[in-house]
Amino acid sequence: MVQGGSTITQQVAKVMFLSRERTFARKLKEYLLSKRIENHFKKEEILEIYLNQIYYGHGTYGVEAAARLYFDKGVGDLSLGELATLAGLPKAPNSYSPFNNPRAAVRRRNLVINRMLGSGYITKEMAQTATEEKLKLGKLKKTPNDxxxxxxxxxxxxxxxxxxxxxxxxxxxxxxxxxxxxxxxxxxxxxxxxxxxxxxIGYRGALGFIDPSKEKPNWDDINPPQKKTASWEYFAPGKRLKALVKNVTKDAIMVEVNGVKGVIRKDGFSWAHKFDPKADGRNFEPVSDATKLLKPGQVIEVKIIEKSGNGTLQLALDQTPxxxxxxxxxxxxxxxxxxxxxxxxxxxxxxxxxxxxxxxxGSAFKPIIYAAALDKGFTPASIVIDSPITFEGTGTDWKPGNFKQEFYGPTTIRTAVIESRNIVTVKVLQSIGLQYATEYARQLGLKSKLESNLSIGLGSSSVNxxxxxxxxxxxxxxxxxxxxxxxxxxxxxxxxxxxxxEPVANRVMPEDTAFLMNNIMQGVVEEGTGQGVRALGVPTAxxxxxxxxxxxxxxxxxxxxxxxxxxxxxxxxxxxxxxxxxxxxxxxxxxxxxxxxxxxxxxxxxMPPKNIVFVRINKSAGLLAKPNDEDSFFEAFREGTEPKQYAASLAKTAEPVKEIQQH
Structure with a gap:
């Protein structure tokens, strides 16, 4: 049993059990699982599973549900033409949906019928009757498709x-x-x-090329068919369609979309610098010359902006992400x-x-490590030295580094979280112990496999x-x-x-620990790596x-x-x-x-629990602040853990030091 480039059994394996990652390991799993399915089920049973699992569009799975959605009757009551329509859907349910694209659905249906005829499953008379059959659809009901x-x-x-x-x-x-x-x-x-x-990140380029001197574009094959020629409902603002480039000047790209003229002006193509994932997309200059971007005959994607009074479509250059x-x-x-x-x-x-x-x-895992540390005696003001560290390995040594490859010296736990410092995180994890941290993560509800090394503190183990x-x-x-x-x-x-x-609530972390982490992670939003979301304007961590x-x-x-x-x-x-x-x-x-x-x-x-106290400390030293200390703020502590000593000086945080590369 074959469907597309895979057997029906492989389709069942993919749909039911496997991810969509394109790796050799996944293909091997697919093959082995397919063999197990074939050993445990008859071909008819595998086909039944497939028909009940496959997606038919509009939020509908299974051939019986699809029959009722499209034709308002059970699958046993469908005509040959209706059955062929359903059989043609799984390859591209949205494109071949008779509700969305009736002409495309009929073409696809007829292709299925002709293949059945060629394989000897039906007679010429049956095929002719089925291909001449008009689509009689039920009323599209509200489904979970939204x-x-x-x-x-x-x-x-x-x-x-x-x-x-x-x-x-x-x-x-x-x-x-x-x-x-x-x-x-x-x-x-x-x-x-x-x-x-x-x-x-950049523009990946045109989709293809049509030489207008040799062929005329078939818009039904390029875009979803229109119900009426040049229906303006079809060109709804925000819709993405394919277009044929007709002419290009420095300031504008003239195109055709389903026989209708359109134009892309500079503000619609200025984003389209050349795709380069190795370069920082924030540093590119806007594109100012369209002739260096596209040429006549190229097929591109565009997004509808509006229709001008003269009937020309105002467009923006676009691409499917x-x-x-x-x-x-x-x-x-x-x-x-x-x-x-x-x-x-x-x-x-x-x-x-x-x-x-x-x-x-990555660093989204770090709050687990720091919460575990707070439960084991650390405070938000505890000092850890941000300095080079190397761990010997069986093959190569591991030398964790910070994002900017700099070292910051004495660093409080709060600053380490807010600025997402890697080396401090690894040192904290080393201090509290890998087994303790792993058990703590499990206690919080993490179920995925965690590696047995310190790199888990930097988010090296995959989770969902x-x-x-x-x-x-x-x-x-x-x-x-x-x-x-x-x-x-x-x-x-x-x-x-x-x-x-029935929701079941379980306390898995002391309330004061949770508050201390919340308070620190508010700092991530207020002044750290997540400060972009501060614009929400409400208390956020x-x-x-x-x-x-x-x-x-x-x-x-x-x-x-x-x-x-x-x-x-x-x-x-x-x-x-x-x-x-x-x-x-x-x-x-x-x-x-x-x-x-x-x-x-x-x-x-x-809101802080009753055993939380706020003490004014020196931000750099993590100790009590002296009067008039400009580098100070009120830090949260579990009562009894606040510092008792004053900071020795009013010195600001030391400048970061770049790592010295040995050659």
């Missing part, structure tokens, strides 16, 4: 626990934790943010997941990067976004963990409740994360009952682009999303 990643995550749980019969035939009524407005907001802000990040991202938002007081987005475009990739992807968190966001929820909730959940209750077709989630070579960018933050995590990166472990840190690539998405969320929140500050 919230696809969330809905698919819930569907997978239902299918695994209750099976296809109860899910697709008997029916279940599911009450979820989703806040639809928050979810739509999450989808829009993540999509927009990924597009901004992707454009900043090569980046991906994910966002999770939880109510930390209950564990309810209120919004979850697992990627840029569900129709192109249903792989959920919020729960299925394992990525290195949901679990790390849930760890931050412990800090936000004063040390109390609520397991994240998506389903409140499930009823069968008779109204009987068959599953109900959080932490950025950036991995080696800028492969992953994270920001997880919380305020007033809500914790939200954002990840940006590529599916293949490649650089996003030089300079694309968590504060630069992920934090702006978090900020835009939370601007919509805080409208529904009762804003409140982080």
């Amino acid at each position: 919230v696809p990643y969330f809905a698919e995550h819930v569907r997978r749980h239902l299918f695994t626990k209750y099976g296809s019969s109860k899910l697709y035939h008997q029916g279940l009524k599911v009450y979820t934790t989703l806040d639809e407005s928050w979810q739509i907001n999450a989808q829009n802000t993540l999509m927009n943010g990924i597009e901004v990040d992707d454009r900043r 090569a980046l991906q991202g994910a966002l999770v938002c939880m109510d930390y007081s209950t564990g309810e997941v209120r919004a979850m987005v697992g990627g840029y475009d569900f129709e192109k990739s249903s792989f959920n990067r919020a729960v299925q992807a394992q990525r290195q968190p 976004l949901l679990e790390l966001t849930s760890v931050y929820s412990v800090l936000a909730n004063g040390g109390v963990r609520n397991e994240p959940y998506f389903i409140r209750r499930i009823e069968d077709n008779s109204g009987q409740i068959i599953e109900r989630t 959080g932490k950025t994360g950036t991995t080696n070579d800028f492969m992953d960018a994270w920001f997880i933050g919380y305020t007033s009952g809500v914790v939200t995590g954002v990840w940006v990166g590529r599916d293949q472990e490649e650089t996003i682009g030089r300079g694309e840190t968590g504060g630069h690539a992920a934090a702006p998405i978090w900020l835009d999303y939370m601007r919509g969320v805080i409208k529904n929140l009762q804003i409140r500050p982080f």
Whole structure:
């Protein structure tokens, strides 16, 4: 059984069990799992699993559900033409949906019918009748298509626990934790943010070339077909379409889109410097000469801005992002997941990067280490020397360094977190012990495998976004963990409740430790690597994360009952682009999303427990401040741990020292 470039069995293995990473290891897993499936199931059973799992568009999975969605009848009542229409959908459900693109759906249906004829499954008469059949569609009903990643995550749980019969035939009524407005907001802000990040890295170039002297563009093949020629509803502002470049001057690019003239002016192409992930996208000069960018005959992507009075489309040069991202938002007081987005475009990739992807968190892991340290005698004012350190290895030595390859000398724990100092983190982890820190992470709810070396303090062990966001929820909730959940209750077709989630709260961290970390991480937002989100204007704590070579960018933050995590990166472990840190690539998405969320929140500050005291200390020395000390502030301490000595001098923090390279 073959579908596309894979057997049906391989498709089942991919859809049910595997990630979408393009690696040899994944292909090997796919092959081995396919063999196990073939050994345990008959071909007919494998096909049934496939038909009940495959995506048919508009938030619908399974051939029975698809039959009812598109034709308002059961699969057993479908005509040959209708069956062929469904058979043609899985390759590209959005493009071949008869609701979206009826002409494309008919062409695809007829291709399926002709292949059936060629393979001897049907007669010429049957094929002719089926190809001449007009599409008679049911009315498109509201489906979970508006919230696809969330809905698919819930569907997978239902299918695994209750099976296809109860899910697709008997029916279940599911009450979820989703806040639809928050979810739509999450989808829009993540999509927009990924597009901004992707454009900043540069323009990857035209999609192809059509020689107008040799061929005429077939717009039905280039863009989704229009229901009516030159329908202005088709050219909705914000829509991305392909265009053919007709002429280029220094200041403008003239194009054609489905036979309609369009123009891209300088403000619509100035972003499009040459793609170069090794260069910092923030340092490029705007493109000022379009003739150095494109030439007639090239096929490009554009975004609709508006239609001018003369009928010309005003456009901006665009590109489908090569980046991906994910966002999770939880109510930390209950564990309810209120919004979850697992990627840029569900129709192109249903792989959920919020729960299925394992990525290195970089410095976003550090709050776990520092919380563990605070529980073992450290205070926010404890001093650790930021200086070179080398760990001997069996092959090569490990020499951790700071982001800017500088050393800062005596450094308080607060400053180390705010400025995301790597060397201090490793020294703190070495001091408290690797086993203790690992057990502490497990206690907070981290389930992913952790490496048995000090590099875990810098986020070298891969985690998923949901679990790390849930760890931050412990800090936000004063040390109390609520397991994240998506389903409140499930009823069968008779109204009987068959599953109900009862939130269970467990204290996994002392309340004062949680407050001290919250207070420090407010500093990350106020003056550190996450200060871009300070514009939210409400009490906020959080932490950025950036991995080696800028492969992953994270920001997880919380305020007033809500914790939200954002990840940006590529599916293949490649650089996003030089300079694309968590504060630069992920934090702006978090900020835009939370601007919509805080409208529904009762804003409140982080309140200290009764055993927290505030003492005025010298910022550099971590000791009591003398009168008129300009380098001082009020630091939070667990009562009894505050310093008793005064700082020896009023000296400011020493200038950082560059590492001396030995040659």
